[in-house]
Amino acid sequence: MDFTISPEIEDYRARIAAFVDSRILPVEGHRSLWDEHGNIGRAALTDLRAQARDQGLWCLQVSKENGGQGLGKVGMAVCYEAMNRSIFGPVVFNAAAPDDGNMMVLEKAATEAQKERWLAPIVAGSVSSAFAMTEPSPGGGSDPGMMRTRAEKRGDRYVLTGRKWFITGAEDAAHFIVMARTSDDPRRGLTAFLHHRDDPGWRIERRIPIMGPEEHGGHCEIVYDGMELPADRILLGEGQGLKLTQMRLGPARLTHCMRWLGLAKRCTEIARDYAGSRTGFGIRLGDRESTQIKMGDLAMGIEIGRLLVMKAAWTLDQGDFARQEVSMAKIHVANLLHKAADVAIQINGARGYSTDTVLEWIYRYARQARLVDGADEVHQMVLNRLQADNPDGFWTWPVSTA
Structure with missing residues (x-):
């Protein structure tokens, strides 16, 4: 079995390690540069992100044609480990949850038009995103089959009603992927939808206080109260949630x-x-x-x-x-x-x-x-x-x- 990594991956790892040591750890060491939730402050983050982008260390997980570096999962494993020598490392390189997972799934599942509208701004770092799936009891958590948020089709639109909670980053997010039930079929009953924070028919009920430090945007409880979305907001296809x-x-x-x-x-x-x-x-x-x-x-x-x-x-x-x-x-x-x-x-x-x-x-x-x-x-x-x-x-x- 070959456990060697390519020279390209090693180059990324070494440059990330040096960047963390020389640029990020000094910011981590100054609590005045943190925000009130135990995360890196926006001003310091904006500056470090610009430096990371200039050094070609931005969005390792996204393909080059979509604005990233095109590393596979093996290369990501090596580099993400190096990033998180600092508690602030991943967010600086645009490799922190939930944007990280959202970018990867949008690249796989979105149409070209959806990528341009919903993926590109996250890759650029101009917006952040959230993945709204988990629900309060008796709704869906680890078992998505229990999901109670519904999307009812009315004509050429879908009307969403339901409640989500512990949605990471929701308070700061502009782009959302939300899971909702479109039928009672056990395999094809769920559908993923895309929505913007400016779309009407939803609200953040509260930012849930937690024991630990928080990602930017916290962990929020969300209510969908009649949000109407057109069919082109469906990601991957109806019933493919x-x-x-x-x-x-x-x-x-x-x-x-x-x-x-x-x-x-x-x-x-x-x-x-x-x-x-x-x-x-x-x-x-x-x-x-x-x-x-x-x-x-x-x-x-x-x-x-x-x-x-x-x-x-x-x-x-x-x-x-x-x-x-x-x-x-x-x-x-x-x-x-x-x-x-x-x-x-x-x-x-x-x-x-x-x-x-x-x-x-x-x-x-x-x-x-x-x-x-x-x-x-x-x-x-x-x-x-x-x-x-x-x-x-x-x-x-x-x-x-x-």
């Missing part, structure tokens, strides 16, 4: 993991630096066996995560949905990130619990990782079902045709 969610969520879950590996590595970096300088009871903290065991365990966990992510990335690049590979990576890396932040805080002691480092930021952020894009238990059930349905093929290696 379930297929579209599969197209979007698999790669989006994996890009979360790519980024989380970078944050987990940052945790070990902060812990190792402190353990190397802190002395107590006549011995350096880094020389204590208990510290070495913790750090060695994290190093192994991160490498396992990198292998799982890379296999899933490779499988996606082959045109597969990579359901079992993505679920395994999602479970492992989400838990790894929480563990890395917890161990690093423990090693740093009170310093780790303070805001003198970004460890407490990462710790608060990390707890959501086991929930977003499918809770651990949902992915574990998926893996059990896939293994039970194909016990002989679950652990097979792909065979070369050469």
Whole structure:
């Protein structure tokens, strides 16, 4: 098996790493440049985004013909990990959720006219976007079959009614992809629609307060109250909403993991630096066996995560949905990130619990990782079902045709 990467990917990785170190980390280190929700302030972000664009480090995930760099999932895995050495890295390179996943699915599913109207402005960075799928109970969450938001066809238009919540970025978003039920067919009952924030018939009910730091635009509860949309706002086709969610969520879950590996590595970096300088009871903290065991365990966990992510990335690049590979990576890396932040805080002691480092930021952020894009238990059930349905093929290696 060949784990080497191309010189092109290594060039992107090295330039991103240098950019993070020289440009983004200094901004991260000045709390005056943050916004009130624990994210990078708009002024600093605008400046850094312009620099990233000038250096050809913009939108790695989008094809060159649509304004990006055209890296596949393997290249993204390498570079996204490098980006998230800083908590602000991904958004600077236009590789943060939810725009990241929305751009990828629009490039795959949108018509040329839809790409021009809905994709191009996100790629340009002139607007942000949101993906409105999750609903309050008893509506759809991890199970889209429970979706209650409806789109009723009236003549040549569709009228949307329903409620969504925890919609990331909604307060700042201009472009929305919203999932709604157009029939009760279990396989073809859902449809994806595109709408603009200026379209009438919807509102943000509230920006939901959360435990962790927030993406720009927060996590909002949305009400659709008779929004009327023409048929050209349908993405992929009526009744193709379930297929579209599969197209979007698999790669989006994996890009979360790519980024989380970078944050987990940052945790070990902060812990190792402190353990190397802190002395107590006549011995350096880094020389204590208990510290070495913790750090060695994290190093192994991160490498396992990198292998799982890379296999899933490779499988996606082959045109597969990579359901079992993505679920395994999602479970492992989400838990790894929480563990890395917890161990690093423990090693740093009170310093780790303070805001003198970004460890407490990462710790608060990390707890959501086991929930977003499918809770651990949902992915574990998926893996059990896939293994039970194909016990002989679950652990097979792909065979070369050469």
